[in-house]
Amino acid sequence: MSLADQVLDGDIRAAARMMRDIDDGRPHAVEELKRLYPHTGKAYIIGITGPPGAGKSTLVDQLTASFRKKGKRVGVVAIDPTSPFTGGAILGDRIRMNRHASDEGVFIRSLATRGALGGLSRSTSDVGLVMDAMGMEVIIIETVGVGQDEVDIVKTAHTTCVVMVPGLGDDIQAIKAGILEIGDVFVVNKSDRDGADRTARELTTMLEMRNAPEGSWHPRVIKTEAQRGPGMDELSGEILAHRDFLFTSGQLAGFVRERNQRHFLDILRDGLYRHAMEFMGRDGSLEKVVDAMGDNTLDPYSAAEAVIARMQGGAAGR
Amino acid sequence: MSLADQVLDGDIRAAARMMRDIDDGRPHAVEELKRLYPHTGKAYIIGITGPPGAGKSTLVDQLTASFRKKGKRVGVVAIDPTSPFTGGAILGDRIRMNRHASDEGVFIRSLATRGALGGLSRSTSDVGLVMDAMGMEVIIIETVGVGQDEVDIVKTAHTTCVVMVPGLGDDIQAIKAGILEIGDVFVVNKSDRDGADRTARELTTMLEMRNAPEGSWHPRVIKTEAQRGPGMDELSGEILAHRDFLFTSGQLAGFVRERNQRHFLDILRDGLYRHAMEFMGRDGSLEKVVDAMGDNTLDPYSAAEAVIARMQGGAAGR
Numbered sequence: 130m131s132l133a134d135q136v137l138d139g140d141i142r143a144a145a146r147m148m149r150d151i152d153d154g155r156p157h158a159v160e161e162l163k164r165l166y167p168h169t170g171k172a173y174i175i176g177i178t179g180p181p182g183a184g185k186s187t188l189v190d191q192l193t194a195s196f197r198k199k200g201k202r203v204g205v206v207a208i209d210p211t212s213p214f215t216g217g218a219i220l221g222d223r224i225r226m227n228r229h230a231s232d233e234g235v236f237i238r239s240l241a242t243r244g245a246l247g248g249l250s251r252s253t254s255d256v257g258l259v260m261d262a263m264g265m266e267v268i269i270i271e272t273v274g275v276g277q278d279e280v281d282i283v284k285t286a287h288t289t290c291v292v293m294v295p296g297l298g299d300d301i302q303a304i305k306a307g308i309l310e311i312g313d314v315f316v317v318n319k320s321d322r323d324g325a326d327r328t329a330r331e332l333t334t335m336l337e338m339r340n341a342p343e344g345s346w347h348p349r350v351i352k353t354e355a356q357r358g359p360g361m362d363e364l365s366g367e368i369l370a371h372r373d374f375l376f377t378s379g380q381l382a383g384f385v386r387e388r389n390q391r392h393f394l395d396i397l398r399d400g401l402y403r404h405a406m407e408f409m410g411r412d413g414s415l416e417k418v419v420d421a422m423g424d425n426t427l428d429p430y431s432a433a434e435a436v437i438a439r440m441q442g443g444a445a446g447r
Numbered sequence: 448m449s450l451a452d453q454v455l456d457g458d459i460r461a462a463a464r465m466m467r468d469i470d471d472g473r474p475h476a477v478e479e480l481k482r483l484y485p486h487t488g489k490a491y492i493i494g495i496t497g498p499p500g501a502g503k504s505t506l507v508d509q510l511t512a513s514f515r516k517k518g519k520r521v522g523v524v525a526i527d528p529t530s531p532f533t534g535g536a537i538l539g540d541r542i543r544m545n546r547h548a549s550d551e552g553v554f555i556r557s558l559a560t561r562g563a564l565g566g567l568s569r570s571t572s573d574v575g576l577v578m579d580a581m582g583m584e585v586i587i588i589e590t591v592g593v594g595q596d597e598v599d600i601v602k603t604a605h606t607t608c609v610v611m612v613p614g615l616g617d618d619i620q621a622i623k624a625g626i627l628e629i630g631d632v633f634v635v636n637k638s639d640r641d642g643a644d645r646t647a648r649e650l651t652t653m654l655e656m657r658n659a660p661e662g663s664w665h666p667r668v669i670k671t672e673a674q675r676g677p678g679m680d681e682l683s684g685e686i687l688a689h690r691d692f693l694f695t696s697g698q699l700a701g702f703v704r705e706r707n708q709r710h711f712l713d714i715l716r717d718g719l720y721r722h723a724m725e726f727m728g729r730d731g732s733l734e735k736v737v738d739a740m741g742d743n744t745l746d747p748y749s750a751a752e753a754v755i756a757r758m759q760g761g762a763a764g765r
Contacts, residue, residue: 159748166746180499389740390733393747400751401719415708422707428484429711430477433718441759 132157133164136262141236144263148238151255162255165262170385172204172261175368176286177271178311183292184318188355188364189271190229195365196267197234204260205237206253208272208282236260250281251395257285283311285388287381288371290364292316293332295324309335312348313371316364320352346374408440450475451482454580459554462581466556469573480573483580488703490522490579493686494604495589496629501610502636506673506682507589508547513683515552519585522578523555524571526590526600554578568599569713575603601629603706605699606689608682610634611650613642627653630666631689634682638670664692726758 132150135143150158175192177185189205196203229235238260240252253270260268272282283289291312315336317329332350341347351367353360375381409415414436421427450468453461468476493510495503507523514521547553556578558570571588578586590600601607609630633654635647650668659665669685671678693699727733732754739745 163746163748166748167743170743386737386741389747390737393733393736393740393750396747397723397751397754398716398720400755401723402716404755405715405719415711418711419704419708422711423704425485425488428481429707429714430481430484432711433715436715437718437722 131161131164133161133262136161136165136259137168139264141233141263144236144259145238147259148256151252151259152240158255162258165258169258169261172257172265172268173372174257174268174270174286174288176283176289177269177292178273178280178283178289179292179316179318180294181273183294184355185271185273185292188290188292188316188318188353189269191355191358191361192269192365192368193229193235195361197229197232201266202234202264203236204257204263204265204268205235206256206260206268206270207237207239208249208253208270236263236265250285251392251399253282254285254392254395280311281391284391287375287384288313288368290314290316290368292318293328294319295322295328309339313346314364314367315348315350316360317350317352318355320360321354321357325352344378346371346378405436405440409436449479449482451479451580454479454483454577455486457582459551459581462554462577463556465577466574469570469577470558476573480576483576487576487579490575490583490586491690492575492586492588492604492606494601494607495587495610496591496598496601496607497610497634497636498612499591501612502673503589503591503610506608506610506634506636506671507587509673509676509679510587510683510686511547511553513679514585515547515550520552520583521554522575522581522583522586523553524574524578524586524588525555525557526567526571526588554581554583568603569710569717571600572603572710572713598629599709602709605693605702606631606686608632608634608686610636611646612637613640613646627657631664632682632685633666633668634678635668635670636673638678639672639675643670662696664689664696723754723758727754 130138132143132147136147147158147161151162177189177192179185186207189207193203193205229237238256240249240256257268257270270282270286289311291309291314293316295317315332317325317332319325320329329350329352336348336350349367351360351364353364355361375384406415409418418427418429418432418436422429422432448456450461450465454465465476465479469480495507495510497503504525507525511521511523547555556574558567558574575586575588588600588604607629609627609632611634613635633650635643635650637643638647647668647670654666654668667685669678669682671682673679693702724733727736736745736747736750736754740747740750
């Protein structure tokens with residue numbers, strides 16, 4: 130029985146192994162993903178993003194609990210900051226949400242922000258597919274919302290919640306504006322802190338000032354205290370309201386199409402690059418290019434053009 | 448006279464135009480960069496990274512002033528958070544460091560975090576090359592230090608300063624660990640705040656706990672109040688000490704080699720992807736792939752493999 134068949138059969142350990150193989154970039158993982166693909170597309174995906182210190186993990190924990198109460202199976206993909214040297218995730222699966230550890234209806238997976246090739250966005254999609262095929266009905270993706278990578282990841286979610294906290298300094302204004310466009314629901318967490326009302330009011334004003342196209346969703350701002358509970362019911366309610374909007378407005382099809390295109394292009398980009406690296410490895414041309422750049426006898430633009438031209442002739446044996 | 452020749456001639460407006468062309472991805476910009484390339488490699492590059500709200504802009508402003516006092520020409524590349532929809536930078540050049548606005552020895556350029564293709568790292572390198580060719584002796588790159596993109600950018604700097612502030616919440620521990628490996632100098636800014644000594648002590652302990660290889664640089668932790676001035680002299684001194692170390696230890700050659708390789712691979716990756724997009728645009732295969740994914744009749748992995756195989760046959764007319 131293939132790994133993919135075991136995953137479809139509900140084998141949790143097979144799923145964990147498959148995700149590890151995806152992470153490690155093992156070639157057979159792609160073959161298994163091909164097999165899973167026809168059985169995916171059923172999960173509802175929620176993205177949670179915001180700056181460090183906004184309390185996203187606690188919020189995800191509470192959301193997980195609330196979906197479990199409704200009988201939904203929940204997958205969580207947590208994108209953790211990585212040490213760029215060791216490649217390991219700083220916060221492991223183990224210290225996350227251990228209260229769900231014995232619950233078979235919850236599957237948690239941490240991904241590290243290591244892949245330099247925009248590979249994180251692809252890993253997230255691939256791991257999401259496995260959870261989808263496992264029968265997880267809700268998948269929550271949690272990521273620190275600063276870089277473009279994170280924005281791309283969040284775009285794969287049906288509903289994106291942007292989490293802010295009162296008083297995180299001046300630069301926060303810039304970030305707020307940057308993620309204003311990607312949020313379907315805005316959360317002011319730690320709302321017992323000073324300035325929570327002001328932050329919520331500012332966000333609401335900024336949202337109202339946008340020129341949203343006719344028939345588009347109007348994001349609301351919800352105040353929560355994820356640590357203690359207040360606001361969580363309102364938040365789940367708002368997520369479900371956005372879900373209903375997507376389905377009844379007919380905007381779901383366009384969203385799915387865009388997400389599929391992005392996923393395909395991620396895979397294509399990775400594949401092309403891997404191909405080029407193998408190609409250059411075979412004839413030692415990477416070394417030669419870098420040597421010549423060091424001598425200032427070759428510029429990297431001309432070098433890249435030459436490699437691409439040679440690759441295109443490659444299959445014909447030129 | 449080509450744009451490149453005008454830049455080499457010291458024409459500031461030509462340099463600004465060239466950077467805009469790079470940003471806009473205009474094809475002739477690459478030809479101009481090829482011409483500049485032999486005249487680059489002289490600038491000393493300093494990276495400044497850290498979480499939002501750490502006071503990086505003020506620090507960069509102060510560092511710029513201190514290098515100006517020493518008669519150095521200074522280029523600044525500021526990576527600003529972007530609105531993913533409008534594509535514009537949130538903080539523009541204009542509101543940055545206007546006290547240097549009339550100083551011809553300072554050239555400031557903001558880059559927006561928009562390029563979804565890891566293109567930011569490449570834009571930064573390209574803009575840095577133009578500043579280098581203009582005769583800027585010190586180039587400061589400032590970026591929010593959270594995503595992998597930002598880590599990659601900072602790796603292009605000779606000396607990387609990681610800026611922290613006291614008390615930014617729990618997740619900061621994770622970020623600290625993540626960027627511990629990339630810093631050559633650590634800065635605890637806003638050190639008049641409560642907890643500054645503790646943050647500095649924690650950082651020092653974490654740095655001492657690492658198993659640094661024999662003969663490697665030992666990063667120090669410097670406390671600053673960039674807003675008012677204290678600690679800034681110590682910081683510039685530490686940056687110069689690291690620079691001396693790079694030159695005298697013989698580690699500079701390896702660093703430059705690595706940076707050149709990364710720059711070349713960035714350009715190659717972009718080129719391959721652009722090529723693939725043109726290729727698929729010609730025969731409408733992107734549309735067909737996304738349609739078939741929507742029907743679940745084609746998985747994106749097989750689709751990408753097919754496109755790559757066809758591209759390789761492309762030059763032979765297959």
